[in-house]
Structures are given as C-alpha cells and as structure tokens.
Amino acid sequence: MEGDIMGFILPLVLMFAVFYFLLIRPQQKRQRERNDMLNALQKGDKVITIGGLHGTIVDLTDDKATLKVADNVRLTFERTAVNAVVKDD
Template sequence: MGQEGLLGFILPLVLMFAVFYFLLIRPQQKRQKERNQMLDALQKGDKVVTIGGLHGTIVELTESNATLKVSENVRLTFERSAINTVVKD
C-alpha cells in the first residue's frame, strides 16, 4: 500500500516536469541558440533592427559592440546583444 501511494504521488510530478520541459524549457533553449548564432554571424553591411526598434546598417563591429549608421551623418554604438533581428532585403 505504501508503494502505490508513493507511485501515485511521484508519477504526476514526473509527468508535469516532462510537460514543462517540452513546452517551455526546450523551446526557450532553441530560441536562445538561434539568437546566439545570429549574433555571432553579424557582419559589416548587415541591416539590423535593435530591441528598441531602431533600424540601421552595421558599419563597425567588435566583440561586444556594434556601430550602426542610422542616417547619413549619424552613427550610434550599441551592445551587440541589443540587436534583435537582421533584415533580409
């Protein structure tokens, strides 16, 4: 009787953890991996959008920073992680 009660208690917990893993944790890890690959693949000349919605073209790129040209005489420096997406033409 004690073993049935223990199994009846642990089995739902294991099932709940499996559901959380496949619905929440695993997709988040996949998105994070894709984002890191995108940030690593950045190059000069890429058109990007920052997390704040600013559109620009990368003119200088370092290990941690990206300088964007947003208009003819305006260049802004952002953390590399502030880049949200690369715009495909």
C-alpha cells in the same frame, strides 16, 4: 505503500516532462538561434535593435556594434541590443 509512492511521484514526473517540452526546450531553442544570429553579424548587415532602431552595421567588435542610421549619424550599441537582421528581398 508502494502504490502511494508511485501515485505521488508519477504526476510529478509527468508535470516536469510537460514543463520541459512546452516551456524549457522551446526557450533554449530560441536562445540558441539568437546567439547564432548575434555571432553571424557582419559589417553591412541591416539590423533592427531591440528599441526598434533600423540601421546598417559599419563597425563590429566582440561586444559593440556601430550602426549607421543616417548620412552622418552613427550610433554605438551593445551587440546584444540587436534584435533581428533584415533580409533584402
């Protein structure tokens, strides 16, 4: 009887461990890196939004970012709409 229970529980535990290490943990790491990137945004950073718009941050609040995309064009986005910071080489 105990062997049947162990034979049933062990595969479930192994399956959960595989899901955790292959799916859950990497997703948490990516989310943590994204949150760190959003918290580190500063005026003057060149960014790309999730829509693919390239611009430079000219104003930043807790939840909004204003991007300069051309000489006289400024667009306001949610801070979470920033996808990546472009590094100058």
